[in-house]
Amino acid sequence: MKAPFAGRLLRLIRGYDVRARLDIAYDGTDFSGWAVQPGRRTVAGSLVSVLEQVLGADVATGLTVAGRTDAGVHATGQVAHVDLPDPVWAATGPTLLRRLAGLLPGDVRVTALTEAPAEFDARFSALFRRYVYRVTDAPWGANPLRRLDTLAWPRTLDLDRLNEAAVGLHGEHDFAAFCKRKENATTVREVTRLDWRRDASGVLEATVQADAFCQAMVRSLVGAMLVAGDGRRDTSWPAAQLTRRERSSAVTVAPAHGLTLVAVGYPESSGALAARAAATRRLRAPAS
Structure with a gap:
């Protein structure tokens, strides 16, 4: 099936005309995470509220995000999608980004708004x-100007020790020791990048990349590496936790405010988008 025809068929089946991609940045300090929660201020809640102000109730549907960040976690490269009727997109698409900027609170911004292929999820x-x-x-x-996105660590950290601790966490593993387990959900993930650097100001930055993360995984990995970096644990200790099949009480979860989602990567072609979505759904099937 050719991609353009497949896209039109998906639109007919799903009952919408346009899938819009939103690139999003936010300061997570005053948000209770991404997901809508009754009585709490969340990123998704703020976006839905403003979309309804601009477009009307239930016009933009199916808000779906690349990764649900926890309370206090920031983003410069978050991605989400919504579905819009074609007439609405045609009428509002050219001005919608600026209209959202005028109504959204200062700690969240949609930085790009584009029409995505129907296969995009x-x-x-x-x-x-x-x-x-x-x-x-x-x-x-x-x-003081970076205190909201930088953790102050009370001990001296050794860059070489941090990177030594990171080595054993690369690759595909069961990260149960570093995750808050959800019932019937797998904790197997593939970490494709994990390294530390010091920037020009002396701040240490850990870059962590994976196909996906389970809840609290990144902050748990960082917490395990920090105690190796300051010498309180051997550099082999974080990787040794991978033998566990349940959450390790010895692993401290690093504070949320030091963490920022900086990028989400996608295939370029419509066919590859659809294939990736199908494969991911299989990978994320409930564990036996």
Whole structure:
């Protein structure tokens, strides 16, 4: 089946005309995470509220995000999609980005709004999610202008030890020791990048990339590496936790505010988007 025809068929089956991709950035400090929660301020809740102000209730449907960030976690490269009737997209698409900017609170922004192929799924089509965790071990703490996205660590950290601790966490493993397990959900993930660097100001940055992450996984990995980096654990200790098949009480979850979702990667072609979504759904099937 050729991709353009497949796209039109998907539109007919799903009952919408246009799938819109939203690239999103937010300061997670005052949000209770991404997902809508009654009585709580969330990123998705803020977006839905403003979309309804601009377009009307239930016009933009199916808001789906690449990764549900926890309370306090930031994003510069979050991705989501919504479905819109074609007449609405035709009438509002050219001005919608600026209209959203005028109504959204200052700590969340839609940075790009584009029509995506019908096969695009912000969650299941993703090839990878990439996070950066910022830590300073300066004796005076974090730069006041970066205090909301940088953890102040009270001990000196050794860059070589941090990278040694990261080596054993590369690749595909069962990360149960580093995850908050959900019933019938797999904790097997493939980490394709995990490394540390010091920037020009001396701040340490951990870059963590994987096909997907389970809840609290990135912050747990960082927490395990930090105690190896400051010498309280051997550099082999984080990888040794991979033998566990349940959450390790010895692993400390690093604070949320140091973590930022910086990028989500997708295939380029419509056919590859559909194939990736199908494969991901199979991988994320309930564990036996």
